[in-house]
Amino acid sequence: MSMQTFNAWGRVRRLDLESAPLVSRFDDLPLAGMSAATVLPFGNGRSYGDSCLNEGGGMLTCRTLNHFIHFDPYSGVLACEAGVLLSDILELVVPQGWFLPVTPGTRFVTVGGAIANDVHGKNHHVSGTFGRHVRRFELLRSDGGRWLCAPDWNAEWYAATIGGLGLTGVVTWAEIQLRRIPGPWINVDTIRFGSLSEFFTLCAESDQDYEYTVSWIDCTGAGKRLGRGLFMRGNHCEGAPDLPPYAAKAMTFPFAPPISMVNPLTLTVFNELYYHKSLRRLSRQIQHYQPFFYPLDGILEWNRMYGAPGFYQYQCVAPMQGGEAAIGEMLEAIAQSGLGSFLAVLKVCGDVVSPGMLSFPMPGVSLALDFPNCGDRLHELFARLDQVVAGVGGRLYPAKDGRMPASLFQSGYPAWRDFSAFIDPRFSSSFWRRVTELA
Amino acid sequence: MKKILIVGAISAIAEATARVWAQQGDYLFLVARDAQKLAVLAEDLRVRGAGRVETYVMDANDYAAHAPMLDAAEQALQGLDTVLIAHGVLPDQAACEQSVELTLRQIDTNALSVVGLLTLLANRFEQRKAGVIAVISSVAGDRGRASNYVYGSAKALVSEFASGLRQRLAASGVTVVTIKPGFVDTPMTASFKKGPLWAKPEKIAAIIAKACDSGGGAVYAPWFWFYIMAIIKLIPEFVFGKIKI
Structure with a gap:
């Protein structure tokens, strides 16, 4: 043992x-x-x-299940074992003109993890969740049974396992459909906005023409500054830009300090500087895909920044109906508490249907925010946020959660009872x- | 493009090194005991870009199988220019202390089978006056310690044999590389508590690939083990007998 x-x-x-x-x-x-x-x-x-x-x-x-099985550079179909990291896939396929169909904000997740949490990314409004691009996979059960699962083969096991939090068995390998790209570069617009309604207008304007959209939002801004932030939108860059080859830099956060480095002082300074980092309202640039999709992967072990007590992330999605008001209410509560961090992300999710019984995204607006673990005060704030989410018919993301009450999970995921039948004993x-x- | 033979190809360090070579488009001939694991690795290396991958099932303790395996490798790849000998097991030291048979079997696997392969390879490469022979030894071979001297003494034999071979073959232009990894996070060491001295197999693999290109010697992986082992070797016997490391 x-x-x-x-x-x-x-x-x-x-x-x-x-x-x-x-x-x-x-x-x-x-x-x-x-x-x-x-x-x-x-x-x-x-x-x-x-x-x-x-x-x-x-x-x-x-x-340890980290082997590629096959890759067809003409069709972009890739099969690999479930322990392969998305970063391994990118390293293999980007030079051959292919990209992940959907990627979360870190490339250091396994394919099995991406399926089990049915992850989503900046292109949710176009491509939906990761699970939609999984052509098939094998599910290995504790009784030795092996189930080949696909949208049209053992479809109910396919739907249970995607977003199934690893509870239905082990995914041993999966086959995914990649998407073509002209190269590793992204055309990025960064637009400053001053309020939530401006944010929603920008989304409505951009979602049709831009494959990737996401926003950073200043969670310290109360009153007049409530809901200010930066809206980022991008598309894969056609043709080869006249830029030097990208040199990836990675540093490692060396150790976890006894207390969090994220506190009201560092937070206010960071947010103020970040919001004003460009003088113009709109700035345009060409970025390599790594800093665009994975800004935090450049600092390995960044989670140590929150010190020995660790941190929580709160990620919720609220349906479009009532979503704007709910997000506003939550931002107000967070700003008043002074407990948030600079990693606050706002994203409008599209109406592409998620394939999993317990998939997180729904048409609406998603807010994600890290909080240094500071005990009771934080849990009081969470309880307040929970009320808003439940009131508007939203839900929290299990992949990010370490504390949601059972009642909120069960109201957010009414399929959970049916799902239980698929859990491996x-x-x-x-x-x-x-x-x-x-x- | 190189033509490379790897013995013990499904060990974690060998697998990571094979991936470095596959990315460069090299030709690979993989040898191990388990045909299914070889097939899985071969698929992976083809996807990663290896120009060619062949597999061969052999138990390194079967000395009679060594020469036919080398023939098969040279035939399949139409020549050989680099060989990595990577097989080995980490014995249960306490069990070995109670069993002559088990102890000798571990020495056989970790040392004698390597010596057998090196002897055959040395003569083949010496005739051709070219080639790189890399062998994975261990820092454990630098000084016998109570906690794993069965493994350590086998690796000491490998290190010293390779050292002599390096000197002998220098005149023929054949390179002999001895890799001495420290703590590596592999299935072989899954039950150990990991600390800051531990390295990933990918790190060791990069060191091996570089050492094969840049011409030989005994290489500590990572480098800081040279200093750690230098200190451990300097401890006088009357102190060494009283401490636990």
Whole structure:
């Protein structure tokens, strides 16, 4: 029996758990040598809260399943094992003129994790979630059963496993459809906006012509400054721009300081500088895809910035109907609390249907925000935000969550009861027990 | 484009090194015991750009199989210019202390099978007056320690044998590289607590690929192990007997 220390990305909890690696995709799950009653697959640990942890249970580490299986550079169909990182895929396919159909804000997630959380990105209004581009995958169950899943083959298992938080079994390999790109560069417009209604106007203007849109929002701005921010929109750049080759720079945040480096002082200074970083209202530039999609991947282990207590992320989506008012109310509450951080992201999700039973995105507007873990005051703020989300018929993102009440999960994901039938009898997670058993 | 033979190809360090070479379009001949794992790795390396990938099933402890394997590799790739010997196991030290048979079997796998392969390879490359032979030893071979001297003494034999071979083959223009990794985060060391001295296999792989191109010697991976081991080797015996490292 082998023990290993597991951390989620938020670093709020650190657990010593029994673990076993998946050595080959052809082997059965290594359950025979494990004493834990339940297990959970673990990829690269980029989920923020407890959806990737299984306290008191066992972990199946999947990064060892890291082989490519085939890649057709003519059709852009790629098959690989589920422990392959999105960064590995990009390294392989970008030079050959292909790109991920959908990418989250970090490239250091596994393909299995991208499926289990049905991740989305800046092109949600055009391309929907990652799961929509998964042509098929194999699901390995604790009884040794292997299910090939596709939209038209074992379709109910396909729908349960996409966004299924790793609970339906282990995805051993998957086949995804990539999208063509002319090169690694992105044409980016950055536009300053002063209010939420300006933001919604910019979205409505841009969503048709721009594949990628996202906004940073100043969460310290109250009153007149409420809802100010920067709107970013981009498209893949046609032709080769006259630019020197991109030199990736990465530094590592060296250690976790005892207290958070993110506090009201650093926050106000950062937000003020960031908002005014360009003198003009609209600035245009050509950016390499890495800083455009993955600004934080340039600082490895950036989560240590929040210090030993760790941090929470709050990501919610509110339906368009009532969404603007709800976001305004939440921003007001966050600004008053002074607890937010500079990583506040606003994005309008499109009406492309998500394939998973428990997929997070819905047509509406999504707000994501990090908070240094500062105890009770923060949980009071979360309770207030929860009320707004529940009131408007929205929901929170399990991949980011370490604290939502069971009632909010169950109202946000009414399919959860039907989903339970697909959970592998040997699988469980801290998150799942928290949002279902306590009800 | 190089023609490369890798023995023990599904070890984590060898696999990572094979990926570096595959990206360069090199031709690879992979040898290991498990046909299915070889097939999985071969697919992966083809996708990553290897010009050619061939696989061959062999148990390194079967000495009679060495020469036919080398023939097959040279035939399949129409020549050979680089060889990486990477197979090995990390024995259970406590179990070895209770069993002569187990101890000798570990020495066989980690040292004698390597010596057998090196002897055959040396003669083939010496005749041709060209080639690179890289062998993965370990910092554990620099000084025997109570916690893993069975593994350490086998690796010491590999390091010293390679050192002599390097001197012998220098005149023929054949390069011999000894890689001495420190702590590496691989399935072989899954049960160890990891600290700041631990390196990923990809890091070691980059060092190996570079050492093969830049001409030989004994290379610590990463470099700081040279200094750690220099200090450990300097500790006098009367102190060494009383400490635990």
